[in-house]
Amino acid sequence: MFLSSHQSATAQTDLAWGEGPSPDYEALATPFRPIFARIRAGAAERELQRRLPVEEIGWLKAAGFGALRLPRAEGGAGAGLPDFFNLLIELSEADSNITQALRxxxxxxxxVVNAPAGPFRARQAERIARGEIAGNAWTEIGNATVEGFSTRVLPKDGGLVLNGAKYYTTGSLYADWIDTGASDAANEGVTVLAPRHHPGVSVVDDWDGFxxxxxxxxxxxxxxxxxxxxxxxxxxxxxxxxxxxxxxVHLATLAGIGRALAGDAAAAVAARRRTYTNAAATRSAEDPQVLQVVGRIRGAAYSAGAITLQAARALERAFASHGAGDEAAEEKANALAELEAAQAQTVISNLVLDAATIVFDALGASAIKKPAGLDRHWRNARTLSSHNPRIYKDRIVGDFAVNGTPPPYQWRIGLPAA
Structure with a gap:
């Protein structure tokens, strides 16, 4: 039986999303797909009620989703980066909030998977294999500068203590540990794993973005x-x-939003019975103009996914170059991965934002009612597209193309240096 675009299938090829990144992909994805289906079933209602997906993230933790990249010898799934990002697209189709919360x-x-063998890696790998997850705490607001963090990890009473405040601490409310950017006693930048449930840690859900x-x-x-x-x-x-x-990760999340849009649009058009006197058919499901809109949305989602996987392959090459003993080759692989992600960013965000707008052209005025939940796709895509400002990416890529200028690796936000 041929499957329509909004039915479930074992292989993503059956839904015309293309072949998985590796021969192992379907075996890797199959155990998670029933969980994704459960997550997607309640996604719109969770947003309407603003119910945090604590239980849903718990399902993923219990299934070992957080250990996808950890080698099998250390208790993980040993997934390569293209397979990993393709799974993130599938999760994001179910609920983009959860992918972002786990970023x-x-x-x-x-x-951890890039760290050399030793006490640090052994401890962290054991935590990951147990299903523990980390949030993040990096951005500082107010008078924070781009030069460093006011959050400090300093000696006290023979040990180290962490003090400071962070905002945009995505996912930390769900976490066991918080991956925190800080400055040490020498004013050098460090990353600290802070215990989420220590009495000195306070996590407040005061995010007020749309x-x-x-x-x-x-x-x-x-x-x-x-x-x-x-x-x-x-x-x-x-x-x-x-x-x-x-x-x-943002690109995969956007690609997943595109797939969710495609599925929601197709299902809504198939179910629609009302029509217009100036329509091209008596049913929307047979109206060529409406079908064209749905097809355009689907094409955007397909393209976004394909571009994301191309960027993921560049990351896989960067990962493979790490520790190979050739610093020049590693530097080149890192720079190319950064450039490929930058090239992808503006294209994917434009594709998905456009799809999230034209979806309403395929439906009636009832599609804008809040219970339909279709507005969440644009809001979520627009929010993701505001991270790591995309207006700078074309300039960075153009500077490389014209002048051979390598891209910057890390960036921070804050007041300019004095």
């Missing part, structure tokens, strides 16, 4: 939180393709 965790895991409303991207404060030295890593020791990696 900090995925970056934390990527640090999109990605369930990511709990609010305020986190640290007051004399004890930190084990094994939970501290210097910025210079972190994986170098981090900026491109985090951006590609």
């Amino acid at each position: 900090g965790h995925f970056g934390y895991v990527e640090n 999109g990605q409303t369930l990511t709990a991207s609010g305020t986190t404060t640290f007051a004399d939180v004890p930190i084990d030295p094994l939970d501290v890593i210097r910025d210079d020791d972190k994986f170098r393709y981090a900026s491109a990696f985090y951006q590609t």
Whole structure:
């Protein structure tokens, strides 16, 4: 039996989304798809009620989703980056809030899988394999500068303690650990793994953005939180393709939103019975102009996914170059991964934002009613597209194309240096 675009299928090829990134992809994805289906079933209602997906993230933790990138020998699934990002597209089709809430965790895991064998890696890998997840706490607001963090990890009473305040701490409300950017006693940049449930840690869901409303991207404060030295890593020791990696998580999330739009549009058009006197058919499902809109949305989602996977392959090359002993080759692979993610960013965001707008052209005025939940796709896509400002990306790519200028790897936001 041929499957229509909004029915479930074992393989994504059956839905015309294309072949999985590797021969192992379907085996990797199959156990998670029933969970994704459960997550998607309640996605619109959760947004309407602003119910945080605590239970849904718990399902993913229990299924080992947070350990996808961890090697099998360390208790994970050993997924390559293209397979990993394709799974993020599927999760984002179910609920983009959850992918965004787990973004900090995925970056934390990527640090671990790039770390050399030793006490740091062994401890973190054990936590990841147990299903523990990390949130993130990096951005500082107010008078924070681009030069460094006011959040500090300093010696006290023979140990280390963390003090400071962060905003946009996405996913930390759901986490066991918080991946935190800080400055140490030497004023050097470090990443600290802070225990989420210590009494000195306060996580407040005060995120007031109009999109990605369930990511709990609010305020986190640290007051004399004890930190084990094994939970501290210097910025210079972190994986170098981090900026491109985090951006590609956004790209996968946007591609998933595109798929959700395509599915919602197709289902709504198929179910619609009302028509217009000036329509091209008596039913929307037979109206060529309406079908053209649905097809355009689907094409945008397909393209967004394909572009995301191309960027993921560049990240896989950067990962493979790490530790190979050729610094020049590693530097080149990192730069190319950053450039590919930058090239993808503006194109994918434009595709999905356009799709999230024209979906209403395929439906009647009732589609704008809040219970339909279709507005969430634009709001979520617009929110994601506001991260790591896309207006700078074309300039960075153009500067490389014309002048051979390498891209910047890390970026921060704050007041300019004095």
